[in-house]
Amino acid sequence: MPSRPRRKLIAAGIALVIVLVLAYLWRPLGIVRGPFMLLYKYPAMVTGPLLAAVIFGGLHYAIDATSRRVKSARGRTKSTRAPTRWSSFRRHSDWNPYNWTPSHPLAGPALSAAFAGALVCLVFAIFSSALTQRAIAQNTAYGKLDVATLQGGEVRIKPYEVALNQLQNSLSSPTERVSNMHVVNVDNRLYWTAARDPAGFFRTFTKQTAGIITSDAETSSPGVKVNGPGRDADFKYGPGMQVSDNIRWVLYKKCFTCDVAEMVSIATPRGPVIMVPYIKYKGGPFVKRPTFGGVYLVDPDGRIDDLSPERARANPMVRNSGRMFPERLARRTAGSYKYILGITNRMFTRKEAYEIADSDTENSQPYLQKFANLPHAAWVTTMTPRGRAGSTGMVMLMDAVTGETRIWKAPQNASYISNVKALDIVRGERLGVNFAGAFRAIEPRQVFPGGRLHFLVSVVPQQANRSTLNVIVDAEKQTVVKVFPATPQGDRDLIAYLNDKPVSGEYDFTGGQPGDLPEQEEDADAGQSSDDDAPTPPSDDAPTGNDEVSTIQRLLERNRRQQDDLDLQERDLQRILEEAQAENAAESDEETGER
DSSP: OOOHHHHHHHHHHHHHHHHHHHHHHHGGGTSSHHHHHHHHHSTHHHHHHHHHHHHHHHHHHHHHHHHHHHHHHTTSSOOOOOOOSHHHHHHHOOBOTTTOOBSSTTHHHHHHHHHHHHHHHHHHHHHHHHHHHHHHHHTOOEEEOOGGGGOSSOOOOSOHHHHHHHHHHHOOOTTEEEEEEEEEEETTEEEEEEEEEEOSTTHHHHOOEEEEEEEETTSSSOOEEOOSTTTEEEESSBTTOOGGGBHHHHHHHHOTTOEEOOOEEEEETTEEEEEEEEEEEEEOSSOEEEEEEEEEEEOTTSOEEEEOHHHHHHOHHHHHHSOSSOHHHHHHHHHTGGGTTOHHIIIIIOTTOEEEOOOOSSSOSOEEEOOTTSSSOEEEEEEEETTOTTBOOEEEEEETTTOOEEEEEOOTTOOOBOHHHHHHHHHTSOOSSOTTTTEEEEEEEEEOGGGSOEEEEEEEETTOSSOOEEEEEETTTTEEEEEEESSHHHHHHHHHHHTTOOOOOOOOSSSSSTTOOOOOOOSTTTTOOOTTTSOOOOOTTSOOOOSHHHHHHHHHHHHHHHHHHHHHHHHHHHHHHHHHHHHHHHHHHHHHHHO
């Protein structure tokens, strides 16, 4: 029969084992993994306080020991040997309630160690993120980018909000919902894809992810596909399934110290696949930085392939998807550029202080794009000088396969507006839509027709259930240069224009040639627009030829429409004038009667 202290020790050991097992089982839910990963990613919050506690606690103890020896040598006090057992320490560490002076020789050093550790922990909690970003900037090779090489390629016409609404509107099942929507390259075409996860709290515990749903991103039309051999499948592990069926739960058991970046749904001939790029952390005892760790491929039957970066590059589906290098890591790398010259420079001197210019809360940068002259898709980020969100200071491009990073800086002798200001320019144009409440300008994407920086802005209704116009803003000229309707023909002409090909569409929102804006006269009201001033689109029976006669007929038709608009405005103004005169006359009669 074991003794009572031994029984207590055995019970404590069993309890500890049970706690560790429960912690292991529940770690994906953040009960243990969340705090652990916080300290793992920012190790200075642990090693810094421990080192400070040892140094200051040891220094305090050495000073006290020296002081006691000096006093003992002078015969003023008797040297006492510090107790080593905890019971002895507890018995001798009583406190004076009046001056709070500890009587035990280890109490003072323990207080110094605790205070120093807490102070250093607070300091590193404030600066750990800066140290990590500094490490990212130091370990990233920034090459030089020539924007002339970025012209042409596939174009993402459909903005995030419109795609999300189209996917949700097309999913007619009451038991499914859209989740984890991302843009992905499939067969050299960009698509918005999402998982069809179970809807409802209880269904997430009992039902499976039913497959994926896709929407063509290179057209304004919905182009949604819900069912089919490459989209329907019951996943054993899904993004929206709970507890042990959740993808994160399974993957964190495979790599406890890795972070899932994003979960991307891909339709393949052999069935849907969920691709999960993940992040690992490298570094020393004080600073760790995120790096690309590899890619998990999750099949519907529960098979999970762990691909290293080398194996992932060798996989055609992963390599061509544009989603191999994590979007989350690409944004983190772009945001860390401001620390390239150090933390003190970031705080005080602020040279090379460029920041990500986010203009859209629904779909923030970077944006995935494909270019004709580049072998892989790339993440593109527009960055502005710190404190000047109106100008573009730099464009960063990261290869979506290799992670190679290149930057283009705006020349000192030129001025380029930012993506944020491109929205303001679109709102100020006379495009035949009302930006006062009915329509919005959203998601300016970087495009490079002619090898020069432009922004593609989508004009959508307030509900963002469809696209209305696609507007091209020249970043250097700071003006709208092209306007295309969100129609199949308009989409084709937009793609042709961005690939430096002739525009063939026969539409006109502003009275000029297809896609062109007329030059406006500069007057006091040039910057104002209203619904009454908006140009009227041409009628269906307008001449469409390109010969001289047809051109003159179109001009006459446009003049007649403008004359009709002026007649309507004149009648409205005359009516308003008569009402104002009648109101003034009534007020005059009332004043006369009062007198």
